[in-house]
Amino acid sequence: MASHFPVNKLSTNGAEPSDHYDREAMMMIPDQNDMGEESNLQVGEDFAVVEPKDEECSVERLHHLSKIVTQFQDHLRERASNYLGYPGNQNCSHYLALSTLLQFNINNAGDPFKKSDHGLHSKKFEVGVLDWFARLWGIDKDEYWGYVTNGGTESNFHGILLGRELLPNGILYTSEESHYSLFKIARMYRMDCETIASLATGEMDCDDLRDKLLMNKDRPAIINITIGTTFKGAVDDLDLVVQTLTDCGFSDNQFYIHCDAAISGFVVPFLKQVPKFTFKKPIGSVSISGHKFLGCPMPCGVLITRRRYINLISRSIEYIASFDTTIAGSRNGHSPIFMWYVLNIKGWKGLKQDVEKCRKNARYLRHRLKKEGISSMLNEMSITVVFERPPDNEFVRHWQLQCLGNMAHVLVMPHVTVEMLERFLYDLIRKRKTWYGKVHPPCLAEDVGICNCACAVHACI
Structure with missing residues (x-):
């Protein structure tokens, strides 16, 4: 029988950031009930498209829409600061030109x-x-x-x-x-x-x-x-x-x-x-x-x-x-x-520097995980660090991890800094004590190989 891993309902990450964002943004959208006979065509979830009213000032409406977009931008900036599990480089500010x-x-x-x-x-x-x-x-x-x-x-x-x-x-x-x-x-x-x-x-x-x-x-x-x-x-x-x-x-x-x-x-x-x-x-x-x-x-x-x-x-x-x-x-x-x-x-030189930085940071993350006794793997030509799947769905959502079976991974893209990895490691190590307690973490030998598994059976091999 598979071990039961309790979900940490007291996670200090708090509510999913998007939940707070959606509530705030909905407060800025006009009441659908005020839209007259065609309201049944406008009702939708969250960001429904709202038809402009004839008497509405275009300047006020643009200001209203700008506030929503600005708040969405703030939401994206916050989520990008914890973007670890998906293969996207979030260093995009130079494209504003x-x-x-x-x-x-x-x-x-x-x-x-x-x-x-x-x-x-x-x-x-x-x-x-x-x-x-x-x-x-x-x-x-x-x-x-x-x-x-x-x-x-x-x-x-x-x-x-x-x-x-x-x-x-x-x-x-x-x-x-x-x-x-x-x-x-x-x-x-x-x-x-x-x-x-x-x-x-x-x-x-x-x-x-x-x-x-x-x-x-x-x-x-x-x-x-x-x-x-x-x-x-x-x-x-x-x-x-x-x-x-x-x-x-x-x-x-x-x-x-x-x-x-x-x-x-x-x-x-x-x-x-x-x-x-x-x-x-x-x-x-x-x-x-x-x-x-x-x-x-x-x-x-x-x-x-x-x-x-x-x-x-x-x-x-x-x-x-x-x-x-x-x-x-x-x-x-x-x-x-x-x-x-x-x-x-960037040119060849700039891209090469990005690769070297990402590989260095990936090796650092793998070293820290191994030092903490956490099953993990990093392929020689890779910037993807695989490790044991966190049993807390809130933790997974917060750090935007991809999961498969008993595994999760971090893709160390150019936007991922040592500071970001340190925050992630601090959060993981602290909460891991709560998740498992007296229950052993899962064995990952079949997933990443015996030499990379740190479970109770394979840790001393």
Whole structure:
């Protein structure tokens, strides 16, 4: 029988900040009962849209709306100060310099490399961003194609689509630690999918991959490689995967490899003496997120592939005077400018410094957890620290932790400071005494490996 862990109802964190915010904000919204015959159309929860009254002063209404937005801004600032469990960099203040661009509706519909009659686009910025990533991933300008997407999921959709069009009878192989979008892609594309087991580190188990490839030798393989798994931050071994394909008799024209680098795509390239993912190796596409480590204030991503593959899906669309080569039709024209801006501000040197800082802070957090006898794990090429799941839901909400089974994790993004980690550790260590008392913390040996488990059984091993 599983142990019962009491919830700490006397948590000094107090009420969830959003609860207080919602109550205060609701006080500023006009009484719905005063809205006359159409009130039944306006009633909603929390932030319902309220139709302006004919006699209402526009200046007063704008002031009223500004107060709500300002209070929401304060709420976001408070929540960002405890933002530890999700893969988003909250250092976004430098983007305020681009706020004047919000007066324009910028749409990058169509192929980023094709001219369009639509003049309000930012494709020159987009191509500049794509060129930077092409250099990062080792592919010449005349050999690559890509675009700025709405995020990692869309990028994965595009990369796997190219693999399926190139190898229509292919089977999708992806590890159990892959991002959930991969399994959604398999369902939506109606592809046969083999889920590959993972090691305790979260890395793809290539022994299991070999077994499943040999069972399906008569069909091509479409492989998803994860560069930074969602929960453990593990990096699949690209070289070992390629060697496994070769050992199983798959020639270059019988497999397609997509690299999902949403989490660690900005980390691995800056590390020394580690295997790189690059187009110098037999990969077909790479995707990355722009709102995670890079810190763009809106979801966005990048997809890069080999130019020769794009003709598989390209279609000319006369009325937009461009080619349909992307998953989305209308595309956010602001996000390429934001990505271009931060890449120019930071450059290779600045990003490398961010990586070094994050890795140093992640190692510090892991060291402190281990010193306190708390089960924890940090992969070599990762900034994700995995540890035992707190049994207090209020604590989890306050620090905005992601949880899976017996595990929780902290993603040490560039906005995460030592001071923030110290506050988190103080809170965790203090409350942990209340949560467990005489009850032992859970065993995490199966989740993170015996060497990382600090439970009563494995602590002395």
